[in-house]
Amino acid sequence: MTKPVGYFTFVLHSHLPYVQGHGGWPHGTDWLYEAACETYLPLLRVFRELADDGVDAKVTVGISPILAEQLADPAFPAGLLEYIEIKLRAARDNRADFARTGRPEMEALAAAWEETYNRARDDFENRWRGTIPAAFAALERAGALEVMTCAATHAYLPLVGRAETINLELRAAAATHRRLFGFPPRGVWLPECAYRPGYDWRYPLAPWSQREPVYRPGLEEHLARIGLKYFIVDTHLLRGGKALGVYAARFDVLRRLYDRMLAQREAEDSAAAPKSTFRPHYVGTADPGVACFVRDPETGLVVWSGESGYPGDGSYLDFHKKHWPGGLRYWRVTAPHTDLGAKEPYHPAKIPGRIAENADHFAALVANHLRETAVPHPILVAPFDAELFGHWWHEGPAWMAAVLRRLAASPDVELMTCGEYLEVYPPDDAVALPEGSWGEGGFHGIWLNPDTEWSWRLIYEIEDRLVAAAVQVRSPLAERILKQALREFMLLAASDWQFLISTWSARDYAEGRLAYHYEAASRLLDLFEIAGDRGALDEAEVNYLAALEAVDRPFADLDPGWFAGP
Numbered sequence: 001m002t003k004p005v006g007y008f009t010f011v012l013h014s015h016l017p018y019v020q021g022h023g024g025w026p027h028g029t030d031w032l033y034e035a036a037c038e039t040y041l042p043l044l045r046v047f048r049e050l051a052d053d054g055v056d057a058k059v060t061v062g063i064s065p066i067l068a069e070q071l072a073d074p075a076f077p078a079g080l081l082e083y084i085e086i087k088l089r090a091a092r093d094n095r096a097d098f099a100r101t102g103r104p105e106m107e108a109l110a111a112a113w114e115e116t117y118n119r120a121r122d123d124f125e126n127r128w129r130g131t132i133p134a135a136f137a138a139l140e141r142a143g144a145l146e147v148m149t150c151a152a153t154h155a156y157l158p159l160v161g162r163a164e165t166i167n168l169e170l171r172a173a174a175a176t177h178r179r180l181f182g183f184p185p186r187g188v189w190l191p192e193c194a195y196r197p198g199y200d201w202r203y204p205l206a207p208w209s210q211r212e213p214v215y216r217p218g219l220e221e222h223l224a225r226i227g228l229k230y231f232i233v234d235t236h237l238l239r240g241g242k243a244l245g246v247y248a249a250r251f252d253v254l255r256r257l258y259d260r261m262l263a264q265r266e267a268e269d270s271a272a273a274p275k276s277t278f279r280p281h282y283v284g285t286a287d288p289g290v291a292c293f294v295r296d297p298e299t300g301l302v303v304w305s306g307e308s309g310y311p312g313d314g315s316y317l318d319f320h321k322k323h324w325p326g327g328l329r330y331w332r333v334t335a336p337h338t339d340l341g342a343k344e345p346y347h348p349a350k351i352p353g354r355i356a357e358n359a360d361h362f363a364a365l366v367a368n369h370l371r372e373t374a375v376p377h378p379i380l381v382a383p384f385d386a387e388l389f390g391h392w393w394h395e396g397p398a399w400m401a402a403v404l405r406r407l408a409a410s411p412d413v414e415l416m417t418c419g420e421y422l423e424v425y426p427p428d429d430a431v432a433l434p435e436g437s438w439g440e441g442g443f444h445g446i447w448l449n450p451d452t453e454w455s456w457r458l459i460y461e462i463e464d465r466l467v468a469a470a471v472q473v474r475s476p477l478a479e480r481i482l483k484q485a486l487r488e489f490m491l492l493a494a495s496d497w498q499f500l501i502s503t504w505s506a507r508d509y510a511e512g513r514l515a516y517h518y519e520a521a522s523r524l525l526d527l528f529e530i531a532g533d534r535g536a537l538d539e540a541e542v543n544y545l546a547a548l549e550a551v552d553r554p555f556a557d558l559d560p561g562w563f564a565g566p
Contacts (some may be wrong), residue, residue: 004414006278006370007421008407010057010400011232011293011383013189014040015064015154017496020073021551022516027509032070033083036132037120039390040071042397044135045123050401051144055408058415061136061386062189064150065176066494069554071132072180080124087117090326105345109330112348137181146417148187149177149228152555156447156495157219158196158435161203161460164467164563165493166222168486171562172555174226179557186419187230188223189383191495192447194437195219195233195292197284205453208460224286230418231290232383234438235297238275238431275431278370278378280422282430291427293381293418299365303384307336310358310399315350317394318343329394355395359402367412377425379416447498455498458518462489465525470563477531482560484545485524487552492517520548 016035019028047057070076095110128135139145151157152172160166170188177185198218203209223231275281280291306312314333321331321340331343370378389396407413416424436443448456466482466489473479492514500510527541537545 002411004410005367005412006373006378006380007414007416008366008370008380009060009382009415009417009421010404011060011062011189011381011418012043012386012389013062013064013150013232013383014067014386015062015150015191016067016070017494017513018066018070018153018491018552018554020070020075022513023509027506029079030083032076033080035387035391036071036080036124037084037087037117038394039387039397040132041120041123041128042390043386043400044128044132044139045119046397046401047139047144048127050404051139051142053405055405056142056144056415057404058417058420059145059404060148060187060418061145062148062150062187063133063136064154064189064191065152065173066154066554068133068176068180073553077124077130081121084117084121087326087328088114090328091117094323094326094328106330109346109348110328113328133180137183140181140183146186146419147177147181148189148418149173149185150189151191152176153490153494154191154496155490155493156191156194156444156498158194158437159204159444159448159456160463160493161208162463162467163216163222163565164470165463165489166219167565168490168563169493170222170226170228172490172558174228175557175559175562176555184227186228186422187232188228190219190231192437192499193232193234194444194447194495195231195237195283195433196435197433203460204448205456205460218284218286220283220286220290223290224288229288229290230280230422231292232381232418233292233294233433234436235277235295237433237436238277238281238292238294275429276373276375276378278373278375278380279425280379280418280427282427283433284430289427289430291422292431292433293379295383296369296380298369299362299380299382300384302362302365303382303388310362311388311393311396312336313354313358315347315354317346319392319394351395351398355399355402359399359406362399362403363406363410363413366407367410370413379418379421379425381418446502447495449502452498452501455501455514458514459489459493462492462518462521462525465522466563469525469528470560472528472532473560474532475535477535477537478528479560481524481528481531481545483558484548484552485521485528486558486560486563487555488517488521488524488548490555491552492521517552520552524548 016031019032022028024030050057091110091113095107098107098110124130136147140147150173151169155169157166174185196219198216200213201216202213203211277294277296280293282289283292302309312333314335316333317329318331318333321343322329330346332346334344366380369380389400408415466485469482473482497510497514500506527537531537
């Protein structure tokens with residue numbers, strides 16, 4: 001059999017913050033149910049149908065542990081089915097209203113929404129037996145895809161103050177992955193694609209910044225200790241990361257680090273060929289080695305861009321304009337920057353042709369890039385947020401299916417997951433990556449800026465108190481309290497809150513969640529001290545602990561021993 005010119009995998013990062021018990025609409029569990037109906041269930045259907053036709057998608061699917069916990073929670077099925085019923089009622093009401101007012105085109109679109117939500121309900125109840133994580137696990141066992149993990153609650157690892165926190169996030173992630181998917185993860189999507197090498201680190205905020213710098217290992221060393229083999233980075237980290245963000249500009253220690261790493265890279269580039277994005281590279285000196293796969297920028301742009309990319313095609317369903325009541329969408333993009341009032345009705349009959357054209361273009365682009373590189377056995381890695389497909393871009397799952405069918409039939413391209421590729425073609429070099437993320441400027445400014453500094457002070461305060469408490473567990477009650485305090489701290493440390501604040505997406509909600517989890521962790525650590533002094537809690541204190549355990553309940557197997565130093 002002739003070997004292909006190269007290999008390809010979509011890498012999908014699926015993540016939502018913990019919302020169960022913390023609101024419904026507009027911010028809360030509706031996010032979870034919406035993503036399940038519009039992204040996770042449609043993608044599962046695509047992967048299953050491809051496999052039934054003899055096409056293994058070989059997509060590398062990242063599912064964050066905190067998302068997996070919510071999808072596997074006993075309360076999830078009833079909540080999802082109730083959400084679906086609400087959407088079905090809205091579609092039926094819209095259809096009746098459109099019929100009554102003589103709008104047959106819109107009436108047909110409302111009927112299509114009924115079909116969409118009926119299909120989602122049938123898939124969830126009958127095809128996947130009410131459990132989405134197990135559905136992904138079954139596809140992995142069948143060889144159709146590979147599921148990778150993430151830090152447990154999506155904490156922004158380069159900025160947390162303690163190695164103990166990184167250990168906790170990664171060990172909880174590995175344990176959750178084994179419990180819910182049935183096997184250990186091979187790869188990890190670092191939250192926000194944020195990486196930090198090893199160096200003498202100083203806190204970025206007072207009063208912690210007055211402490212002496214402490215050497216902190218590179219993230220690859222933490223990954224190696226728990227058996228993770230690879231992670232994903234954005235292109236600029238491999239190519240030198242020349243874009244500087246707010247964080248580097250404001251803090252001299254990291255500017256010096258950045259300049260040193262950049263000078264090192266320039267010296268390497270002058271003596272050797274540039275590092276390729278078409279192959280993985282070992283990072284640092286971790287033993288065993290941990291590799292990074294690199295985002296391909298050209299194929300990313302044609303999918304990500306809302307203006308020049310496929311989702312901006314005027315025929316596709318517009319995300320922003322919704323019909324109330326019900327929130328269903330009946331209009332097409334029309335053209336970039338078209339005012340909502342000027343959006344034209346959606347025409348489903350035009351969609352198959354647009355998907356075919358876009359899929360042909362993307363498949364040809366992948367094959368051409370692989371042919372043009374001189375790297376032996378190249379792999380083109382195309383990472384995206386999973387929620388782009390189906391949620392933000394309604395036609396995205398159908399487009400992905402069309403692309404995968406074309407690439408599977410190509411003599412030049414072979415579909416292969418990241419983990420599979422690493423086993424066949426392990427790296428033959430190592431790189432020293434600079435610090436950075438996918439964020440604006442390539443650095444940490446989205447997560448640490450004047451609007452979010454206060455959130456990091458809460459995180460650093462609770463970290464310090466947890467470090468002191470973790471060495472004083474002397475009873476089952478103390479361990480129970482500490483476990484819940486660790487859960488609240490992990491939820492506090494989720495990077496989602498800073499992102500929502502910085503982008504003004506759901507600022508009030510994010511600020512409220514930060515305050516809630518800080519107060520809960522603080523109160524629990526007070527109770528930890530009380531339990532140590534008198535050996536018991538009173539009835540009100542026990543009820544408070546139980547109430548938190550009932551609402552904030554991920555990571556049932558959490559072990560306080562995971563909160564340990566390097």
